[in-house]
Amino acid sequence: MxxxxxxxxxxxxxxxxxxxxxxxxxxxxxxxxxxxxxxxxxxxxxxxxxxxxxxxxxxxxxxxxxxxxxxxxxxxxxxxxxxxxxxxxxxxxxxxxxxxxxxxxxxxxxxxxxxxxxxxxxxxxxxxxxxxxxxxxxxxxxxxxxxxxxxxxxxxxxxxxxxxHPLRMIDVNIEEIARIVFDELMAQEPARHVELVIHPLPPARGDASMLRQVMFNLFSNAFKFTRTRKDAVIEVGFIPGAEGGSYFVKDNGVGFDMMYVNRIFSVFQRLHPATEFEGTGVGLAIVKRIIDRHGGRVWAEGYVDLGATFYFTLPEVDRDGGR
CATH class of the missing domain: 1.20.5 (Single alpha-helices involved in coiled-coils or other helix-helix interfaces)
Known part of the structure; x- marks a missing residue:
């Protein structure tokens, strides 16, 4: 066991x-x-x-x-x-x-x-x-x-x-210049009926004497090419937008063919015969030279017998004190 x-x-x-x-x-x-x-x-x-x-x-x-x-x-x-x-x-x-x-x-x-x-x-x-x-x-x-x-x-x-010519940059009252230039040209042709339509124009930064020359040449151009109109109208204004906005001078004159727009700001280039409208073909070239020197642009639009509009840009005034 x-x-x-x-x-x-x-x-x-x-x-x-x-x-x-x-x-x-x-x-x-x-x-x-x-x-x-x-x-x-x-x-x-x-x-x-x-x-x-x-x-x-x-x-x-x-x-x-x-x-x-x-x-x-x-x-x-x-x-x-x-x-x-x-x-x-x-x-x-x-x-x-x-x-x-x-x-x-x-x-x-x-x-x-x-x-x-x-x-x-x-x-x-x-x-x-x-x-x-x-x-x-x-x-x-x-x-x-x-x-x-x-x-x-x-x-x-x-x-x-x-x-x-050196640029003397200051704040320029474009609207005041436009009114003065218009009055001067009207004094030279008091018998004409020319209506000025002027919209509010902001001041710009530039050389006052040169910008006065720009407005004088553009207004002279408008006066000349509205001479055949019984009731001439010159409109001046400002369009806000890129490049600080653009100023314009518009008329209801004889206009021009846009085919030749590239010639309009060249020296001694004329789009109308001297027998119809006097001039040397330098005024608009001076406008372009001045605007170029200010760093702006200038261009034109027009139609035969429907008037023309000239646009230009300028440095805008900096209200905070400086550019």
Whole structure:
């Protein structure tokens, strides 16, 4: 019986060991599965890391290519800027030479022109009784053309001086200038009926004498080309918007063909025959030169027999004290 009890105890111990071994084996399998999963995870992480590194390297190469492209663009821009600066300097030099030449030629033409005018008048004074009608006509034509040439010289001198005249920038009352100029021109043609429609005009920053010349030339232009109208109307106003807004001078005169608008601000360019409307073709060129010097723009719109409108921009007054 004693032997049988020992065997039972041995079997119980063996069973316990088997259970323990089974648990240990199960734990080992679980640990193996965990390690295997971690290993697979590490492999996936390695793959992802390698992929990321490849992407980073590719992006770095692309960034390098972009940097090279930007450097090339910057070099091209700098080269173009240098070309523009060089061209600008050359143009400024040419303009200065042309202004000096225009001034010299205009000044030198005065003496012979005075001689032509003076001698033709002397012939009329001394020999009028013996001159036939054709001779008188020729002498009158000489005097008229000499007077026209004198006007051309004066305006050419004014135009050439604009490049050398220093700008004295102040706050300018454009509305007051418009009224004064209109009154002056009306005094020269008191028999005409010209209506002035003037809208509120904000002050501008500029050279007062030059801006007065701008308004005088634009009003003179409007007076001239509305001369065929029984009831002429000149309208002056301001349109808020880009570039600080734009001033305008509008008339109901003969207008012009927009096909030739690019010629309208060029020196000695006329869109109407001198037999119909007097002038030298310099007035609007002076307007453009002055506005250009102020850093503004000037342009025109017109239609044949429906009038014309001239627009220009100027630096606006900064009411907080400064530009």
């Amino acid at each position: 004693e032997g049988s009890g020992r065997e039972d105890r041995d079997l119980d111990g063996l069973q316990e060991k088997l259970v323990e071994m089974k648990l240990t084996y199960s734990s080992a399998l679980l640990e193996l599965d965990r390690l295997t999963a971690e290993r697979e995870g590490m492999r996936e992480l390695q793959k992802a890391t390698l992929g990321l590194l490849e992407d980073v390297e590719a992006e770095r190469e692309r960034s390098h290519d972009v940097q090279l492209a930007l450097l090339n663009i910057l070099e091209d821009v700098e080269e173009e800027r240098n070309k523009v600066e060089s061209t600008k300097a050359q143009l400024e030099s040419v303009n200065q030479e042309l202004e000096a030449f225009s001034y010299s030629v205009s000044h030198d033409l005065r003496a012979p022109l005075r001689a032509i005018s003076g001698f033709s008048q002397a012939v009329l004074d001394d020999y009028l009784p013996i001159l036939d009608d054709e001779g008188k006509k020729y002498l009158k034509l000489i005097q008229e053309n000499a007077a026209h040439m004198g006007l051309l010289i004066d305006e050419l001198l004014d135009f050439s001086r604009l490049g050398r």
